[in-house]
Amino acid sequence: MALLEIRNVTRRFGGFVAVDNISLGIEAGEIFTLLGPSGCGKTTILRMIAGFDLPDEGQILLDGEDLADTPPEKRPVRTVFQNYALFPHMTVAQNIAFPLRMSRCPDAEIRQRTRDTLQQVRLGDRAGRYPNELSGGQQQRVALGRALINRPRLLLLDEPLAALDAKLREEMQIELINLQREVGITFVFVTHAQNEALALSHRIAVLNSGRVMQVDDPPRLYGFPGNRFVAGFIGHINILDAQVLETAHGHTRLGIAGLGEIIVPPVAGAAPGGKGAFAIRPELVRIGVHGDVTELKNHFPCEVRNLLYCGDVTTYRVQLANGALIEALLPNSAPGRAELFKVGDAVNVGWRHDAGVFLHE
Amino acid sequence: MSNQTAKLPPSARLTKWLVCGPPLVFLLLLFVAPSAIMVVASLRFPGEFGGLAPVAAAPGVLQGLTLETYRFFFGDFLYAEIFVKSFLVALAATLICLVMAYPLALLIARSPKKSRDLMILLVILPFASNFLIRVYAWMILLGPQGALSQLVNSALGAFGIGPVHLLFSPFAVLVAMVYVHLPFMVLPLYTNLEKHDPSLLDAAQDLGANRWQRFWHVTFPLSLPGIYAGATLVFIPVLGMFAIPDILGGTGDMLIGNLIKDQFLGTRDWPFGATLSILLTGAVLLCVLVAARLGGAGMRHA
Ligand SMILES: Nc1ncnc2c1ncn2[C@@H]1O[C@H](COP(=O)(O)OP(=O)(O)O)[C@@H](O)[C@H]1O
Ligand SMILES: [Mg+2]
Numbered sequence: 001m002a003l004l005e006i007r008n009v010t011r012r013f014g015g016f017v018a019v020d021n022i023s024l025g026i027e028a029g030e031i032f033t034l035l036g037p038s039g040c041g042k043t044t045i046l047r048m049i050a051g052f053d054l055p056d057e058g059q060i061l062l063d064g065e066d067l068a069d070t071p072p073e074k075r076p077v078r079t080v081f082q083n084y085a086l087f088p089h090m091t092v093a094q095n096i097a098f099p100l101r102m103s104r105c106p107d108a109e110i111r112q113r114t115r116d117t118l119q120q121v122r123l124g125d126r127a128g129r130y131p132n133e134l135s136g137g138q139q140q141r142v143a144l145g146r147a148l149i150n151r152p153r154l155l156l157l158d159e160p161l162a163a164l165d166a167k168l169r170e171e172m173q174i175e176l177i178n179l180q181r182e183v184g185i186t187f188v189f190v191t192h193a194q195n196e197a198l199a200l201s202h203r204i205a206v207l208n209s210g211r212v213m214q215v216d217d218p219p220r221l222y223g224f225p226g227n228r229f230v231a232g233f234i235g236h237i238n239i240l241d242a243q244v245l246e247t248a249h250g251h252t253r254l255g256i257a258g259l260g261e262i263i264v265p266p267v268a269g270a271a272p273g274g275k276g277a278f279a280i281r282p283e284l285v286r287i288g289v290h291g292d293v294t295e296l297k298n299h300f301p302c303e304v305r306n307l308l309y310c311g312d313v314t315t316y317r318v319q320l321a322n323g324a325l326i327e328a329l330l331p332n333s334a335p336g337r338a339e340l341f342k343v344g345d346a347v348n349v350g351w352r353h354d355a356g357v358f359l360h361e
Numbered sequence: 362m363s364n365q366t367a368k369l370p371p372s373a374r375l376t377k378w379l380v381c382g383p384p385l386v387f388l389l390l391l392f393v394a395p396s397a398i399m400v401v402a403s404l405r406f407p408g409e410f411g412g413l414a415p416v417a418a419a420p421g422v423l424q425g426l427t428l429e430t431y432r433f434f435f436g437d438f439l440y441a442e443i444f445v446k447s448f449l450v451a452l453a454a455t456l457i458c459l460v461m462a463y464p465l466a467l468l469i470a471r472s473p474k475k476s477r478d479l480m481i482l483l484v485i486l487p488f489a490s491n492f493l494i495r496v497y498a499w500m501i502l503l504g505p506q507g508a509l510s511q512l513v514n515s516a517l518g519a520f521g522i523g524p525v526h527l528l529f530s531p532f533a534v535l536v537a538m539v540y541v542h543l544p545f546m547v548l549p550l551y552t553n554l555e556k557h558d559p560s561l562l563d564a565a566q567d568l569g570a571n572r573w574q575r576f577w578h579v580t581f582p583l584s585l586p587g588i589y590a591g592a593t594l595v596f597i598p599v600l601g602m603f604a605i606p607d608i609l610g611g612t613g614d615m616l617i618g619n620l621i622k623d624q625f626l627g628t629r630d631w632p633f634g635a636t637l638s639i640l641l642t643g644a645v646l647l648c649v650l651v652a653a654r655l656g657g658a659g660m661r662h663a
């Protein structure tokens with residue numbers, strides 16, 4: 001049984017459906033991420049788990065028990081708010097000890113556990129400071145320590161890294177991963193940044209307009225997006241309108257406007273004439289002039305139209321004779337060389353037959 | 362701060378003086394100068410028919426300065442008693458105002474934004490009518506023919522307790538003091554409470570605090586600067602108030618304000634009036650300093 005089960009939950013604001021019949025199971029000990037564009041209902045879901053909001057329909061169960069009648073202060077669930085919501089009139093140590101004081105712990109125990117938690121979030125030397133004297137990353141760690149000190153069953157994090165600058169964000173991602181492994185508490189993480197979700201999560205639920213689009217672990221989500229929305233939302237991808245031409249035993253043949261015919265692995269539920277899209281990641285597209293590309297099952301002659309040099313990689317945009325544009329990402333493994341090809345070069349573009357996926361309409 | 366000032370460009374320095382100048386002149390002319398005059402007056406001798414005795418009574422005879430009035434004040438227990446009584450009345454009025462204003466300010470601060478302005482308007486609406494008229498109105502409300510008086514006395518009568526006079530009593534003075542100064546407590550409290558980040562209460566609740574704990578550990582400590590501001594705005598005017606005891610108090614309900622007024626307009630002992638004023642001002646400044654320190658400590662990290 002999942003630790004937290006969200007069963008057919010719907011939440012409406014007036015006529016607007018913010019969360020639309022969502023069902024999710026979150027397992028004990030995992031980092032589960034709700035990923036989606038802003039306004040898709042992530043915060044609303046977290047608030048319902050924490051108890052600040054109630055579903056209009058459906059249930060939320062923790063260890064199989066319906067939480068509907070449990071107020072937020074009684075739920076074994078803690079939240080790290082987006083703005084941290086640290087108490088400005090309390091020191092770091094007082095902030096962290098707050099939950100213990102509320103539950104009327106003995107003083108000696110409060111002191112001991114506060115010291116341990118301060119150590120755990122590496123704020124031992126900041127115990128007497130006030131929140132406004134801390135950096136963003138330190139404030140973040142106070143919020144984490146405060147939420148974890150009472151060992152909740154579930155920690156909810158609402159875009160906790162959004163307020164940090166890029167460098168610190170990466171640092172905090174690693175810290176969060178380590179902290180979660182150390183304490184073993186289940187994290188429900190909310191973000192609109194797909195790279196953050198991929199880096200942190202054990203599993204990700206992609207949301208759009210209050211609905212779940214796909215739930216998977218990061219590599220499967222990235223490698224096998226189940227629909228156009230997920231494919232487009234996570235990472236860069238080439239998406240081309242496609243039609244199923246033939247379903248054979250070992251492969252499926254697709255017809256693509258502006259490109260021609262390609263071979264992909266068998267597609268479940270595909271029938272000749274079925275419409276959809278073909279999606280392939282730029283880093284799985286090869287371009288070249290020699291046999292290594294033309295040996296691939298799917299390859300076409302084309303011309304380099306644009307290139308974007310990014311230091312570690314270069315993105316090439318090539319155009320086929322039939323008009324389709326495809327992006328390819330090539331690593332720049334030789335130092336000091338900005339490009340392998342020039343704009344206007346005639347090259348071949350190709351990919352392995354299992355490199356892309358067919359997305360049903 | 363001082364090296365910051367030094368770095369300001371000339372135009373900014375000019376702006377600073379233009380902005381700070383008028384209030385500075387205002388304070389110098391209308392507070393510092395009169396205070397200095399009062400200090401000097403308190404050290405002089407009273408004139409024969411009020412006012413101050415001339416420094417040179419007759420050619421060649423100098424009537425210098427004297428500490429006589431101070432000796433007089435500290436020599437008679439009566440004056441210290443009036444001081445203490447006035448402080449107690451001011452303290453009581455401040456506390457009653459606080460207890461009444463806090464729930465109201467909290468209610469307004471947590472109301473939908475649209476209704477807040479209307480509610481604040483209602484709080485300050487009494488200012489639209491004259492202060493004295495509002496105080497005289499209490500004479501009618503508390504008078505022996507008033508409904509309140511009748512109600513109280515019929516209730517007391519049931520227990521066989523004789524009729525009491527609400528009017529011309531310390532009770533009437535306190536009621537009017539609270540009534541007149543309540544908005545001065547509500548407004549700073551509201552201004553403070555309205556700024557509180559509601560996510561702090563969510564966080565407290567999330568961390569296991571019940572309703573009472575949320576108030577006591579979050580809302581209340583964060584509202585201390587508002588409490589100190591409101592308390593100062595009520596305490597000081599109540600302390601110096603003479604009109605309300607004059608109108609609604611009995612003969613024994615004299616407060617410092619009345620005493621001072623008497624020295625200047627009745628007894629015509631200006632030096633003693635000045636002495637009382639100086640002592641009162643000193644006591645008030647001390648209170649303000651304490652409040653500012655307490656409030657400042659609360660404000661530092663909020
Ligand atoms: N209390 C509310 N009243 C009305 N609409 C709301 C309320 N809370 C959220 N919404 C709406 O619900 C949608 C989802 O909001 P939210 O859960 O905050 O999105 P996210 O966190 O994914 O950005 C938004 O369109 C938002 O405007
Ligand atoms: Mg949100």
